[in-house]
Amino acid sequence: NAGVMQNPRHLVRRRGQEARLRCSPMKGHSHVYWYRQLPEEGLKFMVYLQKENIIDESGMPKERFSAEFPKEGPSILRIQQVVRGDSAAYFCASSTKGGGTEAFFGQGTRLTVV
Amino acid sequence: QKEVEQDPGPLSVPEGAIVSLNCTYSNSAFQYFMWYRQYSRKGPELLMYTYSSGNKEDGRFTAQVDKSSKYISLFIRDSQPSDSATYLCAMSSGGANSKLTFGKGITLSVRP
Numbered sequence: 001n002a003g004v005m006q007n008p009r010h011l012v013r014r015r016g017q018e019a020r021l022r023c024s025p026m027k028g029h030s031h032v033y034w035y036r037q038l039p040e041e042g043l044k045f046m047v048y049l050q051k052e053n054i055i056d057e058s059g060m061p062k063e064r065f066s067a068e069f070p071k072e073g074p075s076i077l078r079i080q081q082v083v084r085g086d087s088a089a090y091f092c093a094s095s096t097k098g099g100g101t102e103a104f105f106g107q108g109t110r111l112t113v114v
Numbered sequence: 115q116k117e118v119e120q121d122p123g124p125l126s127v128p129e130g131a132i133v134s135l136n137c138t139y140s141n142s143a144f145q146y147f148m149w150y151r152q153y154s155r156k157g158p159e160l161l162m163y164t165y166s167s168g169n170k171e172d173g174r175f176t177a178q179v180d181k182s183s184k185y186i187s188l189f190i191r192d193s194q195p196s197d198s199a200t201y202l203c204a205m206s207s208g209g210a211n212s213k214l215t216f217g218k219g220i221t222l223s224v225r226p
Contacts, residue, residue, distance in 0.1 A: 042216040042218040045213050093214075099206050100204075100212055101163065102163055103160070103214060105150075106157050
């Protein structure tokens with residue numbers, strides 16, 4: 001049973017470009033969470049999605065960031081017009097049920113904005 | 115006050131030592147308590163999962179939750195160099211739409 005798959009593992013973007021981060025949850029998992037981790041900081045919640053629905057996006061910056069989890073295919077975190085401050089590790093987690101309990105994380109995508 | 119506070123690190127212990135890692139929290143709605151281990155440049159790995167107050171043991175690891183004091187702990191017995199990692203506590207109210215809230219993490223180094 002494959003774990004949570006994130007790709008790419010490393011992504012370099014120039015300022016102003018778009019970044020697309022993909023997350024394929026574990027088989028049977030319909031709940032997906034995105035977190036951002038900055039150096040020396042913990043994991044900061046960004047958004048919680050179920051298939052085709054955004055449940056909680058209270059941690060998402062109001063501009064430039066969006067997320068989706070379509071009926072078919074991976075969840076996508078999209079960052080438009082990236083800035084240096086967007087450089088971070090972005091982690092996706094999935095679970096079989098809501099509440100964030102027993103969530104399993106992917107290996108993350110490390111975004112570097114140059 | 116942050117929702118979840120974790121003891122600052124880093125922490126360095128000799129091999130074989132008993133390690134105690136702690137978190138406090140302010141949100142009384144939290145019912146589910148987790149500990150994650152994160153190796154350098156890897157994703158967090160779920161280590162222990164506890165519901166409400168009490169103790170849970172898994173091999174060399176013991177998780178304790180004291181809801182009356184809003185305090186949780188992770189004990190590692192007979193620590194090994196392979197335990198060297200960052201440990202993050204995480205909590206959730208468990209409601210259908212709730213999420214995990216994390217502490218900042220503490221970096222543990224076990225010296226051979």
